[in-house]
Amino acid sequence: MHSEGTNLLNSFTADVLLSRVEKPARYIGGEWNMERKEAYDFRFALCFPDVYEIGMSHLGSRILYRVLNDMDGVYCERCFAPWTDMEQALRDFNEPLFTLETKSPLKDFDIVGFSLLYEMCYTNVLTMLDLSGIPFRAADRDESYPLIVAGGPCTVNPEPIAEIMDVILLGDGEELEPELVDCVRTAKREGVSKRELLERLSKIEGVYVPSFYEPVYENGRYERMERKNDFAPEHPRRRVVRDLDAAKYIGRQLVPHMQIVHDRVAVEVMRGCTRGCRFCQAGYIYRPVRERTKETLLSQTRELVECTGYDEVSLLSLSTGDYSELHELLPRIIDDMASQKVSVSLPSLRIDSLLKDDLEKMQTVRKGGLTFAPEAGTQRMRDVINKNVTEEDLLRAVTDAFTAGWCGVKLYFMIGLPTETDEDIVGIAELARKVSNAFYRLPKDKRGSGFRVTVSVSTFVPKPWTAFQWCAQDRQEEIVRKQQLLKAALKGVRGAELHCHPSVLSVLEAVFSRGDRRLSSVLIDAYRLGCRFDSWAEHFKPDAWTEAFERNGLTMDEYAHREREVGEPLPWETVDALVTESYLKREWAKAQLARTTKDCRQGCNGCFGEHCEDYCRV
């Protein structure tokens, strides 16, 4: 039984705080299926550095919430970044940030763990530590503070946050997090020092203890990593759950009171993707592909719908259209759910999937939006990025959809891709025109009305552990020029609508994606200069960021817009993400020749090198 708890937020103060904020439901907890525990001796604060409605939509956090709360004597609670109004209220009343379950301050926990899904949330991590009275730097925290941990896809380049975190977790958390908890729990019982605890943790596969490694810089650039002892692994390796079908899933899914971004039952059909799109970090860092069986998915879906009362189910993965039993699974789930008026959606359809029958099936329940991601406008460009989709595939898919009654389609593209020319930009507009024509070519009685083709364009960000990890990002002026070129080219395309993501945010994302450890100081300076919620345009402060870089003698330009030489030392290579450098080099070389690589379900491409057979069963 935990004896502390004297610091719980009292209900009067809570009332005062909540009455001051725009969306109080973000902070109240008490959702259906929330964990309530009386007896526990270990406390884990599962933190998400963005607002509630975004954090609650994150599948990985939901899985960890279940995995950790299923451990005897462990109570895992949630905490999200407070929106700026709540941050101000907490400061005004000198109250610490609190968890949703028991309204406890983060300082009372044994482990405070952050899920890092995108680089632009890093300043929010600092807000959460600051509002908890926890020093930013690992070196400034002794045994009296919780162990500060980070996990999630961003940690494949752990360096920008390396001075902040005590421990960084690499890869899947289902098995790794319980091992972390067990190790910390035992160490606490034995009363060992933080140094000793970190040594023990560093021996767990998937754990990176940054303070055991020291980067060396030469001529202002990262040169190499020096290990400060011989017990920490030379290259801590990303953790992989080998049997996804047997792995724990979310169990009793929480049902938020307020609407969240993905407000539905989430079923993860598989992890990983075999396509090998060269820009896609997720495609590389979630390898190998692992599927759940359709029987498991059917029973999980039933149980989740029953215990949540949701009327929508989403079959999640990086590419659900590639799930090997999709055409057996989909009709069964749809039939199963139709009687309960529960709709089924697939968030990521491949253009080349055999869509027609499934589309018609899905429509019998409810009609969602239709989104395709050709990513690039010309076949040459699509071959460079290894998006093995043709114009014919897209046109066939949209024609099927239009015939089935859809009259709107959203197309995702990137600009600023390596080797891109103006022809590739104009090609985006040409593709939109052909999609538009495909709609208007149908006889009037066979098509709907109010046609829309939404062209959504984001700026390419080169990411570590991809074939494009060496590439320079286009400068902002160039991106803006390309956006205008596209806008002009889309004139006269019936029903076309252009959405461009602001490119200025992509620069910072590019910096932190491929940054080194010096960025920890930049991050702390930027936070002190007022940077928060950087992915929200209304809060993004470019001048403050520029100043933070200047104070540290660094420039964003160097990180975002400089092409790395193949073979030059890269700060993220201390960790082993399983995908080998030689494979990435091969992919980059093929990309430059616009040569494609086949889906690895059609034969191994050797991406894990000597570890292929150990890890991959495809």
Place this chain on the structure above:
Amino acid sequence: MKIIAAFEKTKELSYTSHLDVQRTLQRAFRRASLPLAFSKGFNPHPKLSFATALATGYTSSGEWIEVEFSEPVTPEQFLERANAAMPNGMRFVDAFVADDGFTTLSKLLVAAKYLITLHTEAPVTQEALKAAVDAIMGSDEVIVEKKTKSGVKPANIRPEILEAEAVSASDRTAVVAVVGTLTAAGGLRAETFARALFERLALVGRFTAHRTALCFDCAERLPRL
């Protein structure tokens, strides 16, 4: 068949919005495996409607809803099954089967009763509170700035106030009981009344509101004025 039911909303859930409550009820009914009837059409939705909305931040002893089922459900079954699926902070306290030809709750709604608690920044006495309430009730006009679609406008809320009574005052907390008109077209808002009262007391602070009852004009077993 249609069930008419009332639920209470307590502190924990007072900060959820009306839309949140709609979703919460729909999901609770699904979890309870109650045989919801659905509307026809492309996006079928459960036939569930409210007498009125409760403002975010308020608590209530009785919010009335009507919900249609495709198979017979007794009020006892409804209460037992729905309450087993409701989150902490929301609970059904009453239910009955609607007669054939029942119109809708929102058409029958006439008034609402509130307990309004002022948390003032300076102490307030029982006498001062009573004087302020009497001043409101004794005047023909109580002008309060009201937010409308076309901006903030002064409005006379006096006709909307049916009764008001000073309940208690101690130190920095003052409680008043208020009855105000409330129909589908609108009515008294606890928030505007609280502002008028703060003004009469010449005090500042914040308030909390609890709706003690909704009142209907109807011979059935709904609460009346």
